[in-house]
Amino acid sequence: MATTKVKTICFECHSRCGLVLEVEGGRVTAVHGDKDHPHSHGYSCPKGRACMEIIYHPDRITTPLIKVGDRRGSRFEKASWDDALGLIAERLLASREQWGAESVVFGAGTTRGMAPYINRFLALFGSPNFMAPSNMSGGPLALGSATTTGFGLVDPDYANTRCMLLWAHNPENSWPGLYLYDINQGLKNGATLIVVDPRGTRFAKKADHWLRLRPGTDVALVLSFIHVIIENDLYDKAFVEQWTSGFDRLRKYVADFAPEKVEAVTWVPAGQIKTAATVFATARPAVVGPGMGGVCQANDAFDLTRGLTILAAITGNLEVPGGNLNCTPPTRRRSCYGSDYDAPRNLPPDQAAKKLGADIYPLFGLVPIPCPPQAVWPAITEGKPYPVKALGLFANNSVCAYPHSAKVRSVLQHLDFLFSVDYFHTPTTELADVILPPAHWSERDDVEDLLMKNHLFCQPKAVEPVPECRDEKEILIGLAQKMGLTEYWKSVTEILDYRLEPVGMTFSEFKKIGVFANPVEYRRYEKMGRFRTPSGKVELYAEYLTGLGIAPLPVFREPDEGPVSQPELYEEYPLILTTGGRNIVYYHSSHRNIPSLRKKAPDPELQIHPDTAADLGVSEGEWVFLATPRAKVEIKIRFFEEIDPRVVHAPHGFWYGVEEGWRRLNINMVTNDEPLCPVTASVPIKALLCRVEKMAP
Numbered sequence: 001m002a003t004t005k006v007k008t009i010c011f012e013c014h015s016r017c018g019l020v021l022e023v024e025g026g027r028v029t030a031v032h033g034d035k036d037h038p039h040s041h042g043y044s045c046p047k048g049r050a051c052m053e054i055i056y057h058p059d060r061i062t063t064p065l066i067k068v069g070d071r072r073g074s075r076f077e078k079a080s081w082d083d084a085l086g087l088i089a090e091r092l093l094a095s096r097e098q099w100g101a102e103s104v105v106f107g108a109g110t111t112r113g114m115a116p117y118i119n120r121f122l123a124l125f126g127s128p129n130f131m132a133p134s135n136m137s138g139g140p141l142a143l144g145s146a147t148t149t150g151f152g153l154v155d156p157d158y159a160n161t162r163c164m165l166l167w168a169h170n171p172e173n174s175w176p177g178l179y180l181y182d183i184n185q186g187l188k189n190g191a192t193l194i195v196v197d198p199r200g201t202r203f204a205k206k207a208d209h210w211l212r213l214r215p216g217t218d219v220a221l222v223l224s225f226i227h228v229i230i231e232n233d234l235y236d237k238a239f240v241e242q243w244t245s246g247f248d249r250l251r252k253y254v255a256d257f258a259p260e261k262v263e264a265v266t267w268v269p270a271g272q273i274k275t276a277a278t279v280f281a282t283a284r285p286a287v288v289g290p291g292m293g294g295v296c297q298a299n300d301a302f303d304l305t306r307g308l309t310i311l312a313a314i315t316g317n318l319e320v321p322g323g324n325l326n327c328t329p330p331t332r333r334r335s336c337y338g339s340d341y342d343a344p345r346n347l348p349p350d351q352a353a354k355k356l357g358a359d360i361y362p363l364f365g366l367v368p369i370p371c372p373p374q375a376v377w378p379a380i381t382e383g384k385p386y387p388v389k390a391l392g393l394f395a396n397n398s399v400c401a402y403p404h405s406a407k408v409r410s411v412l413q414h415l416d417f418l419f420s421v422d423y424f425h426t427p428t429t430e431l432a433d434v435i436l437p438p439a440h441w442s443e444r445d446d447v448e449d450l451l452m453k454n455h456l457f458c459q460p461k462a463v464e465p466v467p468e469c470r471d472e473k474e475i476l477i478g479l480a481q482k483m484g485l486t487e488y489w490k491s492v493t494e495i496l497d498y499r500l501e502p503v504g505m506t507f508s509e510f511k512k513i514g515v516f517a518n519p520v521e522y523r524r525y526e527k528m529g530r531f532r533t534p535s536g537k538v539e540l541y542a543e544y545l546t547g548l549g550i551a552p553l554p555v556f557r558e559p560d561e562g563p564v565s566q567p568e569l570y571e572e573y574p575l576i577l578t579t580g581g582r583n584i585v586y587y588h589s590s591h592r593n594i595p596s597l598r599k600k601a602p603d604p605e606l607q608i609h610p611d612t613a614a615d616l617g618v619s620e621g622e623w624v625f626l627a628t629p630r631a632k633v634e635i636k637i638r639f640f641e642e643i644d645p646r647v648v649h650a651p652h653g654f655w656y657g658v659e660e661g662w663r664r665l666n667i668n669m670v671t672n673d674e675p676l677c678p679v680t681a682s683v684p685i686k687a688l689l690c691r692v693e694k695m696a697p
């Protein structure tokens, strides 16, 4: 049989590697890395290479399903697309009729590309409520950096730098396709590596300077870096003078964060802080590499991301080669989270103002950022600030992904109507009234620009969807037609052509070239004469934030559940718990049902220092309970020398293959969803208290 090769983009994780799929008889038969891809350069990981196991998995949902019998049960019957979409349309319209359009929320998990298309749908329907985990993912970083400089700290130029500072970031597992090539390039050229991480990841261990901080004390540490740099006159004076505002107030403020004092807070020796800060400030250029999860999951995530941005700014590393770049996607306003799609912006002001969370988080009304799940929950359970009755989820396993799973599950059970679009049954689809089967990324046409630096990629489908799965864009088109949303697009081609308008190409033209890149521009503020901030300068002391009730300088807050804030609780729960360090073979709660991946990491493992384990009388490989004040989960002991004896780490996303796995294995049973960061709604899942309990024999 003839084999064809299709160059496309992998959507199995955010890295979006270039892959070449071999197709025989309408089926994907082999996967290779695409050597021509400008970011991944031929790299592929086990998840991408397992894509045939996903597409042709015996458990893949391949027809729409409608719940029958008790709504609390999990019996579903196969249905036609017409019936399933008809039922969803009827229920959403009824909800709008009785409770208003805002009573309908659509949510997506970490982006699998659907954000723009869902938002457009919601805008036409009338709801400002697009929910996503941005508040625990890139959102705080976007807010913290954009309020400081007018752009996101998301384009590190590792390849051309002399010093890289990986802050709560393990790109080897989390973003290999996007960053690894550049990082290795930089290291080959002699760049110094600094890692700030409580765990000894492979990068931490090979770093020139590894700062093993106490989880959740990052803001104190970054303020101490700034202290050292200012005290020792190591900052970029010309840049600071011309392009920043509030330097003197920053200088006075950080005087209080001397390394000797911060050592006691962060557990990082003062000497290490001084050395690392000095190395970073004097390298020129140097780059800050912030983790998207690591720096976005704390009650002071806004202050941390502001602090990191200030660090990059005063050392003269904004928009310079080898520093933190400011790339714009070629598709601009039509990019994934572009303003042309933002549902609230396309609604009348009074309807837009209803966006859930906007009344609590002052910056949420100003930027295209999704509603945090934790602002949606009270609307569902208590009707606060107004009732939400219906929820549609695309690629999201809320029950396992979001903190405090028992609560999330009961929140979802409060809904009048839930539909879910997923490849597989999950603890979340189980609660749905209707389940729809999406096409796999290899079975759908799309384009990608989110976090792709200055690039835009074409993602052509390699094969037709497994019958009867459907491209999610077509699902929205079908639903729009059933609901009388006549202004919604009529075809996938129309959608993609619209998205590509800013680059002056249709999808079929773009398919022939595959990639489009903007030139990288440096120091754009010089050409513009300003930064896109209220003062036109980098807002070190951000006066304007005070008017919004936000502190103008980064404030360190002790983790609420920690040894300092709650010493009594610490006696009962004497270990600090951090969660969710990425594993290369899994994406969040996905992939546990893929045999080639599961066999590489079959069990959830608690990384614990051997001395701590010895004190507790638990041995390597032993199953124990990990308990927090909320619940306990089952987990296996794994000795790990490179972690402080007072700290343990647990992975997230386990549930599959074990009865009631969502309750027994899923770490989010023990995490908390409060207090949230008052500016970004970030969740405190990287620093909690826990204890290890032996299981009865």
Ligand SMILES: Nc1nc2c(c(=O)[nH]1)N[C@H]1C(S)=C(S)[C@@H](COP(=O)(O)OP(=O)(O)OC[C@H]3O[C@@H](n4cnc5c(=O)[nH]c(N)nc54)[C@H](O)[C@@H]3O)O[C@H]1N2
Pocket (backbone or CB within 6 Å): 108, 109, 110, 111, 112, 133, 136, 137, 292, 293, 297, 394, 395, 396, 397, 398, 400, 401, 402, 403, 421, 422, 423, 424, 426, 438, 439, 440, 441, 472, 579, 580, 581, 587, 588, 589, 590, 652, 667, 668, 671, 685
């Ligand atoms: N404790 C703890 N919890 C965390 C984190 C942590 O660090 N610690 N990290 C958090 C972060 S940063 C995020 S972003 C969230 C992510 O949360 P989610 O995005 O919800 O995570 P997943 O479990 O990967 O994905 C949910 C579902 O999407 C389905 N799926 C995969 N691809 C597609 C597709 O193309 N279309 C459709 N319709 N379905 C698809 C999968 O089968 C899976 O069931 O988790 C958060 N949860």
Ligand SMILES: Nc1nc2c(c(=O)[nH]1)N[C@H]1C(S)=C(S)[C@@H](COP(=O)(O)OP(=O)(O)OC[C@H]3O[C@@H](n4cnc5c(=O)[nH]c(N)nc54)[C@H](O)[C@@H]3O)O[C@H]1N2
Pocket (backbone or CB within 6 Å): 013, 014, 110, 136, 137, 138, 167, 168, 169, 170, 171, 173, 174, 175, 196, 197, 198, 199, 201, 213, 214, 215, 216, 217, 218, 290, 291, 292, 293, 294, 295, 578, 579, 580, 581, 582, 583, 584, 585, 586, 587, 588, 686, 687
């Ligand atoms: N394979 C795989 N890749 C992924 C994902 C996945 O699930 N699987 N998820 C994707 C998503 S949605 C996101 S948001 C990104 C996240 O990307 P990253 O932020 O790079 O990933 P994490 O592993 O969550 O966190 C990085 C490091 O932070 C450390 N850390 C934990 N607590 C603290 C702390 O308090 N302070 C500091 N400084 N460090 C701490 C952890 O030990 C970990 O090594 O990954 C993306 N890539």
Ligand code: SF4
Pocket (backbone or CB within 6 Å): 010, 011, 012, 013, 014, 015, 016, 017, 043, 044, 045, 046, 047, 048, 049, 175, 176, 177
């Ligand atoms: S790192 Fe793996 S899963 Fe992520 S895009 Fe690349 S091949 Fe796909």
Ligand SMILES: [Mo]
Pocket (backbone or CB within 6 Å): 110, 133, 136, 137, 138, 292, 293
């Ligand atoms: Mo994320």
